[in-house]
Amino acid sequence: MSHLFSPYSIADLHLKNRIVIAPMCQYSAENGDATDWHLIHLGHLALSGAGLLIIEATAVEAEGRITPADLGLWSDDNESALRRVLSAVRRHSSMPIAIQLAHAGRKASSHLPWDGGQLILPEQGGWRPQAPSAIAHLADEPAPLALDNAGLERVLQAFVAAAQRAHRLGIDAIELHAAHGYLLHQFLSPLANTRDDQYGGSLENRMRFPLAVFDAVRAVVPVTMPVGVRLSATDWVETGWDVEQSVCFAQALRERGCSYMHVSSGGVSPLQNIPLGPGYQVSLAETMRRETGLPTIAVGLITEAEPAEAIIAEGRADLVALARGMLFDPRWPWHAAVTLGAEVSAPPQYWRSQPRGLSRLFGDASIGQR
Template sequence: MTSPALFTPIRFGRLALPNRIMVSPMCQYSAVDGNPVDWHLIHLGSLAISGAGLLCVEATGVTPEGRITPGCLGLYSDQNQAGLQRVVQALRSVSQIPLAIQLSHAGRKASSRAPWDGGALIAPDAGGWLPIAPSALPQRPEEPAPRAMTAEDIGQVIDAFAAAARRARAIGFQAIELHMAHGYLLHQFLSPLANRRDDGYGGALEHRMRLPLEVFEAVAEAAGPGLPVGVRLSATDWVEGGWDIAQTIELARRLEARGCAFVDISSGGVSPLQKIPLGPGYQVHLAAQVKREVGIPVVTVGLITDPAQAEQIVAQGQADVVALARGLLHDPRWPWRAAAELGGTVAAPKQLLRALPGGHPPIFGDVKIGQR
């Protein structure tokens, strides 16, 4: 029997994935001084035995000031590295799922409260810090402006991304995703809504792409040839005059030429004026447009919750990989359900085999389950 498209293998550079389901990076806002806590072990441990083809750890700040909130993960210190090493070792004790980490700098969206505390900026005298950005333009009109970055700041950010990549490699992550989406720093440089610079990093598209491409090159060099580096992009700002799909395609081509292993296509985040047409798979058409123009794997994400929908996306060539976030929080065994409905195969720990009919492998609907 032919395997469903969603359950066929794929490669991100040298990294082989057993299927086309990716656990999307999901911020937990629960770290302490950038260090993971027991919650991360429980949360990521559950997702590691989900049967997905790739697990990507949440947006991780490359500097203390690059964290979205004081509770976000970091990878800028030896203590951060040791904490994430402990997490990876724990995950490896229960699963061989490929592991990636998303490296990020929040730019003007840094120093914010957790979403469940309202998400507002935290002033420096209230325990926050002064964010940096391409230009002194606030995320929202009522917020104080960030500090416009100097040439020295830009160089330090590039170095910080590279240093975090070296730490990620030492920890044992098998892929890196660079966060150039959702209104964070590298997206801020790309979007004319956030970037009003008049130097070599602002203005024309060529200049607005400069820092993201320099960061990619520095990270790829630091990661080395065996560690694939991909990029998450917001394909559109959903605001007239902002970053759009045509510019995204051009950037994706530039990234591919520099050895990018995959592009993960999302949207929005840079402006409160965005008008997003939410609905099942509302970003798939954006991924499909990018896929037609590049030869590297394309990931799609956003309100994809039905296995038949995910299978159709991959089978029709709209994207190569489907990423899930909230769907996997709601149903941490979503890949099992998808395999059962579609006739695919996933792997699971032997401790879970009692969930199968008769309490033993190999049949669960059409799912063959064995020790990974």
């Protein structure tokens, strides 16, 4: 039996296999509202046979968007638009759906990636980003506004409200985005956080606000609803956030009821030196899993079935996530099942697609033709 296609449970959330569709920004929302693009995008991914689908980074307030076209969940209109999309998807797929709640911090107010991705100044129609400290992400950018106590409370309550909206929408799990150089990661990293109050300086202080956000979200959704964290385990900069600090943070999260860790890296500094290669972040996930005991998702240039199978079989992670690879091949789980001799779920409308000699690919599926 394939390890990759074995079932797995995160708390009370039961997954048919260990394949996760990682959150991938689409930059296709209107005032934070999901559009027909999201219906098409999430709809076809929900037919892929993966065990879990995580909706892209979803801003908890308008100022927390990476770009003006980011998906959001701060308003009734946002909630209504996403409900329309989810209702349609769920009519045709039973795949569990999670959502990643995020705030971009100093990386907010940017052009779309395909338009250059640079900062949009307020006089150009953007807004002034907010961050732990008045330190720009790039040297030639104006500094963001350092959040004061009132701003911190506003952001925390925005995470809480978005989590409550996610629960009302029937979403199965919440993932808090503390990776890739966005706001919660900015608090953790000494490269972005030079505060001299209770939220800066020592590791304990730098963890304080992200932990407070986690506690507040965990408190307002049912105990049966998993709440996990996406974490950059290292900044890939010598003086930045590192694996040892990540382990301390994850241990603190576990004590607070964190359901899983989704382990990534980098994003907070343009000085990062990332050793890219197949599965380059898996060792980070392996360390986090070993040192914390939390269910762990590995991600990062995992593109082939056999390496994904080995990651699970060798106990290096509990699940594997694909992002760009799933965009390139939305039926990746089907093809991995063929390679590994496993079965995968598929809608009956597609049963006729399985190649001859693979009658068990879709389990007990069979179809006749008049």
